[in-house]
Amino acid sequence: MVEIKRKGIIEEDQIYETLKRARSHDSSMVRDILAKGRALEGLDEQDIAVLTGVSDPNLLAEMFDAARNVKDLVYGNRLVLFAPLYISNLCGNECVYCAFRVRNTDVKRRALDQEEIADEVRHLVSQGHKRILLVAGEAYPREGFSYILRSIDTIYDSARGHGEIRRANVNIAPLTSGEFKLLREARIGTYQLFQETYHQETYRQVHVSGRKMDFDWRISAMDRAVEAGIDDVGIGVLFGLFDWRFEILALLQHIRHLERKHGIGPHTISVPRLEPAVGSDIASQPPHPVSDLDFRRIVAILRLAVPYTGIIMSTRESADMRRETFALGVSQISAGSRTNPGGYGAERPDEAQFSLGDHRSLDDVVRDVASLGYVPSFCTACYRLGRTGGDFMDLAKPGLIKTHCQPNAVATFQEFLLDYGSPRTREVGRETIARAMEEMDGGTRRKTERMLGRLREGRRDVYC
Ligand code: SAM
Ligand code: SF4
Numbered sequence: 001m002v003e004i005k006r007k008g009i010i011e012e013d014q015i016y017e018t019l020k021r022a023r024s025h026d027s028s029m030v031r032d033i034l035a036k037g038r039a040l041e042g043l044d045e046q047d048i049a050v051l052t053g054v055s056d057p058n059l060l061a062e063m064f065d066a067a068r069n070v071k072d073l074v075y076g077n078r079l080v081l082f083a084p085l086y087i088s089n090l091c092g093n094e095c096v097y098c099a100f101r102v103r104n105t106d107v108k109r110r111a112l113d114q115e116e117i118a119d120e121v122r123h124l125v126s127q128g129h130k131r132i133l134l135v136a137g138e139a140y141p142r143e144g145f146s147y148i149l150r151s152i153d154t155i156y157d158s159a160r161g162h163g164e165i166r167r168a169n170v171n172i173a174p175l176t177s178g179e180f181k182l183l184r185e186a187r188i189g190t191y192q193l194f195q196e197t198y199h200q201e202t203y204r205q206v207h208v209s210g211r212k213m214d215f216d217w218r219i220s221a222m223d224r225a226v227e228a229g230i231d232d233v234g235i236g237v238l239f240g241l242f243d244w245r246f247e248i249l250a251l252l253q254h255i256r257h258l259e260r261k262h263g264i265g266p267h268t269i270s271v272p273r274l275e276p277a278v279g280s281d282i283a284s285q286p287p288h289p290v291s292d293l294d295f296r297r298i299v300a301i302l303r304l305a306v307p308y309t310g311i312i313m314s315t316r317e318s319a320d321m322r323r324e325t326f327a328l329g330v331s332q333i334s335a336g337s338r339t340n341p342g343g344y345g346a347e348r349p350d351e352a353q354f355s356l357g358d359h360r361s362l363d364d365v366v367r368d369v370a371s372l373g374y375v376p377s378f379c380t381a382c383y384r385l386g387r388t389g390g391d392f393m394d395l396a397k398p399g400l401i402k403t404h405c406q407p408n409a410v411a412t413f414q415e416f417l418l419d420y421g422s423p424r425t426r427e428v429g430r431e432t433i434a435r436a437m438e439e440m441d442g443g444t445r446r447k448t449e450r451m452l453g454r455l456r457e458g459r460r461d462v463y464c
Helices: 012-022 027-038 045-052 057-075 114-127 146-157 177-185 200-206 215-219 221-227 244-262 292-305 319-328 362-371 389-396 401-419 423-438 442-456
Strands: 078-088 131-136 167-171 233-236 268-270 310-313 332-334 375-377
Touching: 012 045, 012 244, 027 045, 027 057, 027 292, 045 244, 045 292, 057 292, 057 319, 078 114, 078 146, 078 362, 078 401, 114 146, 131 146, 146 167, 146 177, 177 221, 200 215, 215 221, 221 233, 221 244, 233 244, 233 310, 244 292, 292 310, 292 319, 362 375, 362 401, 362 423, 375 401, 375 423, 401 423, 401 442, 423 442
Parallel strands: 078 131, 078 332, 078 375, 131 167, 233 268, 268 310, 310 332
Antiparallel strands: none
């Protein structure tokens, strides 16, 4: 009897075949692909495979230039800022790369109670944050999943002075369809989940016990989330576990699957690299290390392949690396982060998930970003005006998002400067805003001036 092979979301054989075929390419083929990328047409698997093999310095320079171009066209010069909020490091899984793995006795365990979460949020709000990414291990305190729901309520309710959290994104383990519905009702922004590696054999080796061992349960999480009504989802790979070339082709297969099945792709892609973690050997010695040059390649290729999807870079990267990759296509960054529950209120490095490459405060990161010519944005307008999922894609595709995003970026940056900026950051910020206004067309500039006027009158949370 002929065996009928079930078609999965990830077709490993096809990825290897595509990578093999792409080995024979010439410069004109690469330039054609770059032209397609520059035209915002997106790339297919074969195109991506060819770009992963580019090593000629001139062609590489052209590839980076094309990515910068696309980032500029779709996202302009703004960078959205957020902070992770680790509420618990309890976990029932044994992911060999993570300090929170269940058998690691070198880490102190802690699940914040609601008062402690409120405290952490007040710390973040008093720095100027407006967006939080809630993060937790896969084991909840006695109350179960409702712990997460209560924590989201606490985040939205913990205002301080002018500040409040306007968007709570969530990075937690895969849920059932019913739980995803509850998560949507809790008014989350994006549901984020990384597959870690799309390579099944590697997945099996690095997830030794616990629910996370189940590759299919994890990869199907986004389908359940979208079917439950969460139309903003974020995917990602933990780079360093397996060959990055394989991983970005697999990422594309996952994206095409979501587009085919639900008519929407992911809102964001995250590109974490393995960082040293207490009690993990593999975290300090990644089996497939990704060099800084390869990391830049990853960002550039993704920017060209899926021009309308946000790319998130975390504080795992050093300040220098972040500077270089902003230009290539990163659209969101975390700043002033701690990866241990309670870490904003107190230093507790022995409870952290991994070590950070960038230890600067939000004010320092904002000033740095602004002095590099980017407009730091705390905007949450799209999500609050219902411009999410398919609506967001429709707006983003013709580049229209810039006419909404640029005024909102400038207004939220101005709000940050007025309420939280240090004198040095205000000075740099004034120049950045003046430059951003000069670059706007007349209509957008007038709209932005009206928004800034309202902020000067003492109004807050001004957006369009
Ligand atoms: N526990 C949930 C899960 O695993 O999906 C969600 C939270 S987990 C703390 C968030 C992410 O941290 C993981 O998806 C993984 O990619 C990342 N992570 C774990 N160990 C890491 C390390 N050593 N370096 C960098 N990122 C790491
Ligand atoms: Fe737990 Fe997530 Fe860390 Fe795995 S990555 S040990 S599931 S917190």
